[in-house]
Amino acid sequence: MITSFMHRNPIRITAILLIIGMAVIFANMVFLLNKMNEEMAENYVENYIHTLNQFQSQYSAKVIGRVKGHNVQIRSDYMTQDGAIPFPATFSIELAESLSDPKSGIKTRLYSDYPFTSRKNGGPRDEFESYALIKLRFSPDKTKPFVRYEKIDGRYSLRYAIAVVMEQSCVNCHNTHPDSPKKDWKVGDVRGVRSVTFPLDVASQTVHKGWLVTLAVMLSMTISGLVIIYLVINALRSSIETLSKTNIAFNRFVPHQFLQLLNKKNILDVQLNDNIETQMTVLFSDIRSFTELSENMTPEENFKFVNDYLKVMSPIVSQHHGFIDKYIGDAIMALFNNADDAMNAAIQMQKTLTTYNMERLRSQKKPISIGIGLHKGTVRLGTIGEQDRMDGTVISDAVNLASRIEGLTRFYGVQCLVSEATYLSLKDPSQFLIRFIDKVKVKGKHVPIAIYEVFNGYSVEIQNQKLAVQGVFEEATKLYAVKEFAKALVLFEQILAKFPDDLVSQSYLSRCNHYLSEGVDDSWEAVLQLETK
Numbered sequence: 375m376i377t378s379f380m381h382r383n384p385i386r387i388t389a390i391l392l393i394i395g396m397a398v399i400f401a402n403m404v405f406l407l408n409k410m411n412e413e414m415a416e417n418y419v420e421n422y423i424h425t426l427n428q429f430q431s432q433y434s435a436k437v438i439g440r441v442k443g444h445n446v447q448i449r450s451d452y453m454t455q456d457g458a459i460p461f462p463a464t465f466s467i468e469l470a471e472s473l474s475d476p477k478s479g480i481k482t483r484l485y486s487d488y489p490f491t492s493r494k495n496g497g498p499r500d501e502f503e504s505y506a507l508i509k510l511r512f513s514p515d516k517t518k519p520f521v522r523y524e525k526i527d528g529r530y531s532l533r534y535a536i537a538v539v540m541e542q543s544c545v546n547c548h549n550t551h552p553d554s555p556k557k558d559w560k561v562g563d564v565r566g567v568r569s570v571t572f573p574l575d576v577a578s579q580t581v582h583k584g585w586l587v588t589l590a591v592m593l594s595m596t597i598s599g600l601v602i603i604y605l606v607i608n609a610l611r612s613s614i615e616t617l618s619k620t621n622i623a624f625n626r627f628v629p630h631q632f633l634q635l636l637n638k639k640n641i642l643d644v645q646l647n648d649n650i651e652t653q654m655t656v657l658f659s660d661i662r663s664f665t666e667l668s669e670n671m672t673p674e675e676n677f678k679f680v681n682d683y684l685k686v687m688s689p690i691v692s693q694h695h696g697f698i699d700k701y702i703g704d705a706i707m708a709l710f711n712n713a714d715d716a717m718n719a720a721i722q723m724q725k726t727l728t729t730y731n732m733e734r735l736r737s738q739k740k741p742i743s744i745g746i747g748l749h750k751g752t753v754r755l756g757t758i759g760e761q762d763r764m765d766g767t768v769i770s771d772a773v774n775l776a777s778r779i780e781g782l783t784r785f786y787g788v789q790c791l792v793s794e795a796t797y798l799s800l801k802d803p804s805q806f807l808i809r810f811i812d813k814v815k816v817k818g819k820h821v822p823i824a825i826y827e828v829f830n831g832y833s834v835e836i837q838n839q840k841l842a843v844q845g846v847f848e849e850a851t852k853l854y855a856v857k858e859f860a861k862a863l864v865l866f867e868q869i870l871a872k873f874p875d876d877l878v879s880q881s882y883l884s885r886c887n888h889y890l891s892e893g894v895d896d897s898w899e900a901v902l903q904l905e906t907k
Contacts, residue, residue, distance in 0.1 A: 412532065412574065416521065419534040419570045426466055426482070426568070433465050466568075479529060479573040484538070486566030490553040503569060506535035511564040513537070529573040538566045648757050655716040655750040655796060656768070656776035657696070659687070659723060660705040662743040662784060680704050683742075686730050687723055694719035699768055707777075709768065713750050713799035717806060717828060720746045720790050724831020747780025748792040750799050778816040779825060785904070786811060787877030789831055794824035806830055807837060809844055810851060811878055814902045822901040827878070840876075843869045847879065855900040859886040 437459065452458035460468065467484045487507055489496025498504040506520045513520075520535045540548070540563045548554045548565070559565070661667070661683070668676050680703070687706060691698050696710040696719055710716035723746060731741035751772025758767055779791050791811065797803060807830045813822045829840050850865035863886040869879045885902075 412523070415532040415572045415574055416534065419532060419572050420519070422482075422570060423534075423536055423568055426469065429466065429469055433462050479527070479531070479571070481571040483569045484566060485569070486538075488554075488556045488565075490551070491555065492553050502533050503535070503567065506533075506569065507564070507567050510535065510537040510567060516562070516564065523574075526571055526573070529575060532572040532574060533569065534572065535567045535569040537564045538568055539563070540565050650756065651752060651754050653750065654753050654755075654768075654772075655710040655713045655748060655799070656753065656773050657691075657708040657710065657716050657720060657746065657748050658705065658776045658780035659708075659720075659744055659746045660780055662745060664704050667740075667742065683730070686726060690719050690722045690726060694722070707768075707773070709753075709755075713748075713796050714801055716748050716750075716796070717792070717800065720748060720792075720828065721806075721830040724789050727831075728833070744789065745780050745783030746790040747776050747778070747783065748790070748796045749776035749779055750793065750796045751775065775816070775819070775823070778819070779823075782814065782816070782825060782904070786827070786881065787875075788827045788829070790828045791825050792828055794826070797824075797826050807841070809840065809847060812851075812902055813900060814904055816904055822899070839873045843873050843876070843879075850879075850882065854882060854886065857889075857894060857898070857900075859889045862886050863890070 446459060452460045452464070459465075467482075483499075483503070485496055485498055485503060485507075487497055498507055502522060502524070509520045510516065516537045516539050522533045524531065524533060526533075540559050540561055542561050544565065545559045545561055545563075548559050549557050667679075671679060683704065684701065684706070688698060691706070691708045694710070694715045695712065696708045696715060699707045699709050701707075708716075708719070710719070723744070727742070727744055734741055749772055751770065753768045753770040753772050755768045758769070775793065779793055783789060783791050788811070792808075797808065800806070806828055808826050808828055811825045811827050813824050815822045829837060832840075846865050846869055850862045850869065853859075853862035853865065863883060866879045866883040866886065869876060870883065873879070
């Protein structure tokens with residue numbers, strides 16, 4: 375069911391898959407963008423702090439170091455004292471404040487849990503700063519920052535904290551300064567933390583334009599891809615429809631049952647001289663006196679008549695599991711694996727002919743008669759011709775014999791005759807109305823065959839007439855076979871008294887009279903020798 379739906383709706387399925395794919399790609403890009411923003415923010419803050427530290431180090435080494443011993447005071451409240459300069463930490467704090475942009479929301483803090491007494495609000499101000507101080511103080515790697523993302527004033531921001539580690543110059547100062555609350559600092563101790571709050575939307579603005587360009591390119595590529603896929607699928611669908619129609623057209627000329635018998639998957643696998651030998655029942659049907667009928671029609675009317683007739687009769691073959699090997703003008707040659715199927719098809723063709731003739735009478739056209747012959751035998755089925763023009767066909771004596779049997783229907787004045795081989799192949803002959811007709815040698819054959827009439831296709835009235843005389847007919851043919859012509863003649867006369875239109879009995883009656891008059895020799899075999907097809 376799913377495969378069928380996908381086959382019927384390739385464009386819709388492809389579009390859905392593309393949309394899903396684009397949604398996944400878009401979600402992944404959003405994720406990557408956020409990661410990029412975070413990485414950019416961390417790199418920016420890291421460089422920012424490194425720059426401040428560089429300034430502080432330069433200030434400490436080149437300024438503080440040079441003024442010591444020159445009667446210059448170094449104080450945190452240097453603004454209140456003439457000739458005083460700030461501590462390195464104070465200088466760093468004020469430098470960061472001067473560099474901060476209120477609009478961007480970037481904030482820098484240098485704090486400690488042991489701030490100088492002169493520094494107001496010099497300790498941690500929130501949970502992050504307290505936790506960062508503890509985390510960094512007890513971290514084995516003092517150079518590794520503590521990072522967390524959280525909302526600050528409604529903006530998703532990076533909180534970045536790095537330890538301020540005591541160097542020897544710092545230890546000397548802090549352990550001796552009167553404002554220092556702690557006098558036992560050691561080199562490597564975490565004096566405090568420098569923290570930076572960096573809103574991520576600041577970083578996102580940097581990549582926003584690039585992101586929009588990328589998105590626009592992706593959308594353009596997606597739309598272009600959808601258009602191309604639509605055109606390609608439409609072209610493929612058109613090709614598939616053409617191939618499907620071509621395949622259907624090929625099946626009209628080469629039945630799929632023919633390919634199955636040759637063990638071929640499709641027409642492309644068929645080669646010249648591919649053939650198999652098998653047992654099949656061959657059905658021949660033909661319109662009687664077709665030449666006479668066609669003489670009163672134009673070529674166009676002739677074609678229309680034949681096609682109208684075949685349109686009615688041909689489906690009966692496939693309905694009974696057979697297939698038409700070829701049309702020979704108005705004649706049909708069909709093949710069946712099963713003799714019962716062939717018999718049922720022949721009977722249905724006779725019944726359908728009755729309905730077809732009623733339609734012709736309503737159109738003020740003459741009714742037609744057909745003959746049907748069946749024979750089961752070995753056939754050779756395959757391809758003949760040459761490489762550039764070949765045809766599928768069946769070649770065998772069984773085919774020729776089926777055609778001869780169909781021709782005998784005219785001689786005996788019946789609609790359907792079957793060979794003894796066909797009769798003996800039936801699963802249950804009693805389900806059919808069958809009577810033995812004769813033993814004959816058809817033209818070109820040396821071995822006589824027994825033929826039987828199947829009369830299920832007649833009207834109930836004619837069926838009852840034939841059934842009424844069937845017992846007498848069988849007795850009469852047995853007497854005829856043992857040269858009891860006088861006794862047989864009496865029985866045939868009785869049959870014709872009840873059923874005067876029985877041409878078979880008329881033929882036997884004529885032969886009995888002939889043999890009673892002329893006699894027969896000892897080699898006589900009760901076989902009718904026919905010299906015409």
